[in-house]
Amino acid sequence: MKTLSKVLSLAVAMLMLASLLAGCGEKQDETTGTKDSLIFSINADIVSMDCHMARDTVTSIIHYQVYETLVRNQPGEGLVPGLAESWEFSDDNTEITFKIRENVKFHNGDIMTAEDVAFSLNRAIASSFTTSYSGTMDHAEVVDDTHVKLCMKQAFGPVLQCLSVPCLGIVSKRAVEELGDEGFASAPVGTGAYKFVERSSGEKIVLQGFEDYWRGAPEIKDLTFMIMTDRNTAAIALENNEVDVLYSPDLADREHLESLENVAFIPGNGSVYMWVIAFNNESSIFSDQRVREAISHAINREEIVDGALNGFGMPVEMPIVPSVFGFDPEFKNQEYDLEKAKQLLAEAGYPDGLTVTIKLNQSSTYTRPAEIVQAQLRQIGVNLEFELMERAAFLSDVTTDANYDITLFMFTAGYPDADYVLYGRMHSSNIGGTNYIRYNNPDVDALLDKARSSSDEKERKELYYKISEYVRDDVPFIPLMTDNVCIAANSALKGVQANIGECHYVFDYSWAE
Structure with missing residues (x-):
């Protein structure tokens, strides 16, 4: 019966997919005969089409097409000029003056001005969605017709990285003022390679190539993002040429996808995601450093990578992943030592071990590694009892209210700099916010403050x-492990890259002739 149920569920999913794909079929340029449309499968709906009102990964993929930033994070190149041709820091690094690129058009035909840029930055700074990136920014002001000054609250080393994310994108001031915030989200106006056409909530987002794009018209003219939460269904659709790009394929499908002639499985080089065992450092059990260290000595990272990621990742001993600034490959964490772990537990008052509830997001992304950790800790007498929760409830209970003892979760570097994770998760000023491990150490606070305000890379x-x-x-x-971001695409599609920042610029894509 279980097999029949699974088959029926898959059949229903494929029927739903067929209806969603109606009207999204292949389209060819009538003058060249070359295919110029693309269907990109994403695994969740977006939050908003307003770039200043969302910052999650999936939404950002769409925003990268519609909006642009002063600085662009170009896959394979790093930070390059975007809507700013150049920039200059003041002597104390608290002011940055940007030379604005001229003759750039918005999707409504208006020419982008310094007024638009200053307005956009100030609107982004005021948004609660951008705080992780704009928290050190004070305001932007127009200097003259081609220059805008960004004034900082303090010097901030990763500021250019922050300015490259879509939630600090440049929007049309006139469009926002005429439409209002709600209206703008329904009819967004940016300068990107693609302009907005329509959004069907829970189904798809349709974009069209912008012929007046300042870098030249994109080769892909019609771009549809299909929302397909079932990754297995999405993989089948890619195999059947019903979609062209599959974002975040399930690792279980990797071997099969790699065997297909019409599919290119493209692995990246690491990611900005780090799985961690997170403690509530104020809980009655884990406020004792000896208990936390005991668990650290019982962790076999290689085993977790092999079992949870099918080996498609790497162990992480430093609280910084290799793709992020600040990483040092020579750093070593606590050694694997079960006897040392048992000794520490006994010293902490648990000679016979202990039982504790671990709260988990019910996704296999977290339950699979947690099951391996559970087995490892059983060897030192620590019994983890799982409490599985839906994502929203988990985030509320754990990351908002800190109502937990221990969890296994993922720290994400929103920009590839150690500051994002370490300052956000460890600085005492963030207790009650992003520091949901509730860690408070004045010495660490001082180091974090100094690191983020320095512009000297060696010192940082x-x-x-x-x-x-x-x-x-x-x-x-x-810290436990990181994965390798990957993407799968039709093998005839050129320019597709898997990159740690999930900066998927469809402008760079084209179909082989």
């Missing part, structure tokens, strides 16, 4: 190494 790396030593010795959380 040394500071993040010292902070990592605190993570190793004090064990406020335990």
